[in-house]
Amino acid sequence: MIKYSLQCNNLHQSESWFASSEAFEKLKSSKLLSCEVCGSTSITKSLMAPSVKSKKETEVNGALLQQSSRKNSLIEELKKKIESTCEYVGDNFAEEARAIHDGESHERSIYGKTTIQKAKSLLEDEIPITPLPWHDRKSN
16 A cells, blocks of 8 residues: 555645555546545646654654653552552542641551642642652543
């Protein structure tokens, strides 16, 4: 398969796929190609830059994939560490963090869920919290 940029005699442009260069020429000579805009059957191939990846681009893409994979591994390690050493308080995170800060609950490391508004309120009250670099996506 080959993709060509096409142009009619009225300068309308489009793109289309063909089985081969010969297939394009056969359709053109049989007047089976027409402009999508005006219906003209006077169609030519216009200049088209091929999509060729350089060796450097391929190397950069490979390096980025490795970095992404390493980052995902580090995040997974962090998640396991937090889950094994901290208490999960679920949707009560903001309330429990405030209670710990105010001395109303015993001090310990916790994690859980909260709204952005409640997180902002904790930060405004100088209660130290940090977002975790993952999002649990559970489907029902």
